[in-house]
Amino acid sequence: MSELVAYHVQDGVAVISINNPPVNALGPGVPEGISNAITKLHADHSAQAAVLIGSGKTFIAGADIKQLALVASGAQTKLQSLSPLLRAIEDASKPVVCAIHGTALGGGLEIAMSCHYRVAVKKARLGQPEVKIGIIPGAEGTQRLPRLIGIAAAAELCATGRMISAPEAVKLGVLDAIVGDDLLNEAIRFAKNCAGSKEPHPKTRELSKKLIIDERTQEGLQQLRQGLTKKARGMQAPARAIEAVALTSHLPFEEGSQAESQLFQACLKSSEAKGLMHAFFSERAVSKIPDLPKDVTATPIESAAIIGAGTMGGGITMSYLNAGIPVVLKEVDQEALNRGLATIRKNYAASVKRGKFTEEQVEHRLSLLTPSLNYEDIKEADIVVEAVFENLELKKNIFAEIDGFAKEGAILASNTSTLDIDQIASATRRPESVIGNHFFSPANIMKLLEIVRGSKTSPQVIASSMALAKRLRKVGVLVGNCFGFVGNRMFNPYTNEAQFLLEEGASVAQVDKALYEFGWAMGPLAVLDLAGNDVGWRIHQEVKHTLPSDRRQPVMTDYLYHEKRWGQKTGKGWYRYEAGQRLGLSDESFEKVIRSEARKAGIEQRTITDEEILERTLYALINEGARILEEGFSIRSSDIDIIYIYGYGFPAYRGGPMHYADQVGIKKVYKRICELEQQQGPWWKPAPLLRQLTESGSTFAAFDHQ
Ligand code: NAI
Numbered sequence: 001m002s003e004l005v006a007y008h009v010q011d012g013v014a015v016i017s018i019n020n021p022p023v024n025a026l027g028p029g030v031p032e033g034i035s036n037a038i039t040k041l042h043a044d045h046s047a048q049a050a051v052l053i054g055s056g057k058t059f060i061a062g063a064d065i066k067q068l069a070l071v072a073s074g075a076q077t078k079l080q081s082l083s084p085l086l087r088a089i090e091d092a093s094k095p096v097v098c099a100i101h102g103t104a105l106g107g108g109l110e111i112a113m114s115c116h117y118r119v120a121v122k123k124a125r126l127g128q129p130e131v132k133i134g135i136i137p138g139a140e141g142t143q144r145l146p147r148l149i150g151i152a153a154a155a156e157l158c159a160t161g162r163m164i165s166a167p168e169a170v171k172l173g174v175l176d177a178i179v180g181d182d183l184l185n186e187a188i189r190f191a192k193n194c195a196g197s198k199e200p201h202p203k204t205r206e207l208s209k210k211l212i213i214d215e216r217t218q219e220g221l222q223q224l225r226q227g228l229t230k231k232a233r234g235m236q237a238p239a240r241a242i243e244a245v246a247l248t249s250h251l252p253f254e255e256g257s258q259a260e261s262q263l264f265q266a267c268l269k270s271s272e273a274k275g276l277m278h279a280f281f282s283e284r285a286v287s288k289i290p291d292l293p294k295d296v297t298a299t300p301i302e303s304a305a306i307i308g309a310g311t312m313g314g315g316i317t318m319s320y321l322n323a324g325i326p327v328v329l330k331e332v333d334q335e336a337l338n339r340g341l342a343t344i345r346k347n348y349a350a351s352v353k354r355g356k357f358t359e360e361q362v363e364h365r366l367s368l369l370t371p372s373l374n375y376e377d378i379k380e381a382d383i384v385v386e387a388v389f390e391n392l393e394l395k396k397n398i399f400a401e402i403d404g405f406a407k408e409g410a411i412l413a414s415n416t417s418t419l420d421i422d423q424i425a426s427a428t429r430r431p432e433s434v435i436g437n438h439f440f441s442p443a444n445i446m447k448l449l450e451i452v453r454g455s456k457t458s459p460q461v462i463a464s465s466m467a468l469a470k471r472l473r474k475v476g477v478l479v480g481n482c483f484g485f486v487g488n489r490m491f492n493p494y495t496n497e498a499q500f501l502l503e504e505g506a507s508v509a510q511v512d513k514a515l516y517e518f519g520w521a522m523g524p525l526a527v528l529d530l531a532g533n534d535v536g537w538r539i540h541q542e543v544k545h546t547l548p549s550d551r552r553q554p555v556m557t558d559y560l561y562h563e564k565r566w567g568q569k570t571g572k573g574w575y576r577y578e579a580g581q582r583l584g585l586s587d588e589s590f591e592k593v594i595r596s597e598a599r600k601a602g603i604e605q606r607t608i609t610d611e612e613i614l615e616r617t618l619y620a621l622i623n624e625g626a627r628i629l630e631e632g633f634s635i636r637s638s639d640i641d642i643i644y645i646y647g648y649g650f651p652a653y654r655g656g657p658m659h660y661a662d663q664v665g666i667k668k669v670y671k672r673i674c675e676l677e678q679q680q681g682p683w684w685k686p687a688p689l690l691r692q693l694t695e696s697g698s699t700f701a702a703f704d705h706q
Contacts, residue, residue, distance in 0.1 A: 005033025006055075007040055013188045013195075014040075014047035014094075017054065023061035024054040026107045031085045034111070038088050038096075049095045049191035052115055053184060058102025059124070060111060065133065069277045072134075072268050079268075082107060082139035083257065086114035095194040095201045099187035100124045100175075103163070109174075110137060113144040116201035119177045119190050120166045126174060127163035131237045133280055134273030134653060138264035142244035143205070143256045149173045150210035151245055152220035158241040159224060160231075205253045213249045221246065234519045235653050237267050271663055275655030279645055282638035282656070282704065286477050287466055290635065296459045298467035299409065301325060305378035306385045307398060309340020312415050313387035315443025318344060319472045321365040322444065328381060330372045337371050344369075347444070375405040383411040383468070385437055390538070392419050396427035403428035411461050413437035417488055418539060421454035421481045431456040435465055438485060439474075440647045441531070448647035449474040450485050475646050480633035483543070487643045489628060490657075493620040493683070498524040499554035500680075501616060503598040506608040508574050509586050514613040521649025524617065525574040526584055529567030533574075537561035550682050555601045556594060565590070619673055622661045626687035629658075629703060637703035658700040670694040 004027075006017045016037040018024045034052070041050050054060060070076040089096055089111070098104075098112040100120035105127050112118050112126075120126075128137045128145065136142060137158060146154035149172040157164065169175040179186035194201065213221070221242060232238045240263045247256045267273055304320050305328040306313050313329065320327045331337035348362045357365075370377065378384055384406050386398055395414060402412055412434045414424050425434035436452025449469045453462055462478065469476025479486045498511050502525075512523020528536060537557055547553075560566070560573065567573035568582060575584025595605065625640045634640050641656020654660045661669050670690045677684040693699060 004029045005037055007037045009044065009046045010184075011188055011192070012046065012048050013191045014044060014050040015184065015188070016041075016050055016052045018052075018060060019055040021056050023058055023102075024056065024108075025062055025064045026060055026082070026111075027064040027067070028080075030060075031080065031082060035085050035088055038085075038092050041096075042093055047094065049097065049195040050092070051097050051099050051184065051187040051191050052089075052111070053099040053187065054102065059098075059100045059104045060108030061103045062106035062108055062129070065277065065280060068133070068135070068268070068273075069281070072273045072277055079138075081261075082110060086110065086140060089114045090116070090203045090205060095191060095197075097187050097191040097194060099179075099183050100126070100166075101183050103127075105129055105163070106137065106141075107139055110139040110141045110144065113141070113148065113174075113204050116203070117176045117190065117194055118174065119179045119183075119187055120169070120175050121181055121183050122166050122178050124166045124169075125163045126166070126169050127161065128158045128241075129161035129163065131159060131161045131232070131235075131241055132276065134235070134237050134270060134276040135267040136237055136241040136244055136260070136264055138261065138268075140205070140253075140257050140260065142241060142260045143248055143253055145174070146211060146245050146248045147204050147207040147253075150217070151213060151249060152217045152224075154248075155221055155242045155245040156224055158245055159228060159238040211248050213246065234517075234651060235272055236270060237272060240267055272653040274663070275651075275653045275659060278638070278655040278659045278704075279641065279652045282636075282642050283475060285636060285704070286475060286639055286642055287470075289462065289466070289478055292459050292463060296463045298464040299382065299411070299460060301382045301411075301464065301468050301471070303381050304328070304383045304385060305330060305381035305406075306387060307378075307402070308387040308389075309337055309344075310387065310389075311441060312439060312443055313385075314340050314343050314347075315441065315445075316385055316387055316415065316439050317369065318347065318365075318444035319439070319474070321368050323472050324368070325471075326368040326370070328370045328372050328377045330375070330378065332373075334373065337373065341369075341371055375401055378402065378405050379407055381406065381410055383413060383464075385413045385415060387415040390416060390419065390535075392423060395419060395424050399424050399427040399434070403430065409433075411435060411464055413465070415439055418484050420483075421452050422456070425454050425456060432458040433461055435461050436481070436485070437465060438487075440487075446647065447473070447475050448487075448643060449476045450487060450643065450647070451476050451478045452481055452485050453478060454481050475642060477639050477643050478635060479639070479643075480631075482628070482631070482633045486625075486628055486634050486640060487647050489633075490621050490624040490640070490644075491648065493624050494617050495524045495528060496552075496554055497616045497620040498613075499556065500552065501608055501613055502594055503555055503601070503603045504608060505605045506613060507586070507591055508594075510608070510610070511613055511617075514610040515617060518614055518618075519651025519654055527648075529573035529575055529577075529584060532567050532569060533557075533560040534566040548682075552681055552683060555597050555603075559593070559597060615672055616676065618657065618660065619669055619676070620684075621657045622669060623673055623684070623687050623690065625658055625661075626689045626693075626700075629700075630687060630689040637700040662699040662701055666690065666693045666699055 004020050008015050020030050071079050096115045097117045098115035101124050103125045104112045109126050128141050130137050166178050228238045244260045244263050247259050303326050306317050307330050309329050309331045317327050317329050351357045384402050414436055421436045425431035435457045438450035440446035440448050451465045466476050501511050508525050512525050515523045564570050565573045571577045576587040628634050637658040640658050644650035644656050645652045673686040
């Protein structure tokens with residue numbers, strides 16, 4: 001047999017094992033190998049049945065996404081169909097048992113469903129996660145799964161991409177049995193039993209029970225669709241998956257499969273698939289750091305100390321506790337400490353209520369927490385994370401203190417969102433140990449961790465922070481040390497532009513709605529109200545004397561601060577908020593104030609279109625991103641995309657701001673920015689890299705995934 005698929009007979013059963021590490025993906029050669037093995041099985045008198053199994057850590061974890069991406073981008077036109085293989089397995093003259101460990105996903109589950117029987121170890125997980133890369137199951141998954149488990153359950157799995165555990169899979173009817181951990185021998189025993197049976201071996205494609213859309217199913221589908229309008233807003237693949245599954249109620253298998261294939265092809269060509277596949281590869285590329293010596297190893301982190309139990313310190317503490325890392329949480333006084341601890345407890349209690357954690361899990365987490373008022377207690381920590389107020393002098397003092405107590409080799413991290421890591425590091429005798437670990441609020445939920453390298457940060461501290469991010473279940477992205485790093489540096493021109501549009505005549509609701517409908521999790525003004533307009537004002541006070549005098553500044557900054565329109569926390573900001581509500585309501589009287597302040601500043605009022613709102617805010621983001629990239633503060637263009645998807649709620653199906661620029665066309669973006677520079681002023685000067693890419697006909701993708 002081929003190297004990718006092996007065949008041997010054990011105890012009268014043919015063992016067909018797939019060996020395509022790391023995840024036995026269905027790359028070139030694998031389907032052919034399985035097909036040859038099935039042919040061999042037919043003629044092999046020494047085998048009465050077969051077991052199909054994956055070598056190594058898992059069964060087939062899915063299609064070869066690189067190949068899918070080539071077809072999606074148009075670089076390759078044809079994808080090999082799995083259907084002939086599925087048919088060959090199902091029509092085999094001897095029973096074929098699929099033995100699953102690790103995961104059986106996408107094409108892997110489709111192959112499993114074409115086997116006559118399926119058994120798995122208890123820890124195995126199964127699913128059709130195609131929607132997560134913007135497509136639907138394309139090898140009969142939407143036609144086979146409902147034949148096994150019914151339309152409603154299959155639609156839910158295909159439309160959400162949710163993975164199920166082996167016990168749930170048995171309950172639903174995807175698996176025939178859970179077997180012990182000696183999977184191969186258990187599966188062989190199972191196969192021998194099947195071979196002895198006089199009954200015909202079940203073929204999924206011929207099952208026709210549970211394929212009616214009765215009232216209950218109708219209700220289930222309706223609920224599913226409603227849920228998706230929120231969770232998968234702006235995406236098409238989930239609705240297409242439901243459509244394909246529902247076909248089973250009235251189309252025979254062959255016709256249903258052809259219709260599925262057409263829906264699959266339409267998805268594959270969509271910008272949604274391009275964006276989500278780009279996000280998929282970009283996320284996997286962030287851990288590659290070109291200048292990190294190969295022999296650098298990460299220091300294991302077994303304990304942490306966190307300084308400051310405010311909004312961020314509390315959330316960061318929870319992230320560590322959730323990863324099983326003990327934390328010493330230090331505050332200035334008992335009152336602040338009690339407040340911080342109460343918030344942590346309240347948040348955990350809410351998680352228990354929502355069913356995310358059990359009481360025991362929370363208790364275990366809290367048992368790992370040591371509240372403290374003394375620096376003495378940080379002595380044993382492998383990492384110290386500072387999360388006190390955003391003030392350079394204060395942070396320098398605190399780092400000098402930490403330096404006096406932390407053990408040798410400990411990582412000293414700051415959660416600053418804008419300040420200079422080198423300045424902070426200069427307060428210690430060990431700048432090589434200092435690094436930025438910039439979490440996003442709420443820190444126990446948001447997946448992004450910007451890891452900021454200072455000029456002296458050692459490779460080992462960088463490698464350790466990257467490994468730690470994974471342990472905390474975050475996506476760690478390494479960035480350079482400039483004002484606001486990558487995320488906030490870009491966010492500033494983006495939110496400024498949103499405010500300029502208001503000053504020129506757009507309403508708060510119009511600006512936010514345009515960007516929300518583009519796909520952002522929230523509009524920019526709602527985000528400012530969430531983060532606190534007082535925070536923006538404070539940062540502005542720190543930097544305003546350093547800004548060039550020809551830069552336009554938002555006119556409402558001082559007003560918002562002095563009128564205590566700080567946002568959600570004071571019940572009013574760009575919006576007004578009813579007590580206890582997070583949803584902002586339009587505030588007509590405040591809109592009038594914006595108009596009058598703008599007029600006072602000599603700004604002409606006009607009608608603003610949604611198209612202008614999108615162009616000005618998004619192109620401001622892209623222009624700053626291009627600058628960051630050419631100045632070397634981001635390793636890859638795709639790293640910027642990941643920062644925006646995981647830290648700022650940019651729609652993943654648009655692939656991130658830089659990928660979006662490629663999709664719009666660099667030339668178009670550049671041309672419009674040049675016009676805006678003429679119309680608006682020098683802050684719209686195009687980044688030299690944009691001009692360069694336009695002239696050379698290149699794209700940001702040239703700076704991706706390397
Ligand atoms: P916060 O005001 O909620 O908390 C700061 C805490 O630090 C307070 O509880 C204070 O008592 C404590 N503290 C001050 N001096 C201390 C000392 N010497 N020892 C121990 N504790 C001390 O502030 P927040 O929002 O948590 O911000 C903290 C840091 O995180 C800042 O650098 C901020 O820029 C950054 N950050 C904030 C984000 C946000 O959305 N709030 C997002 C990302 C970063």
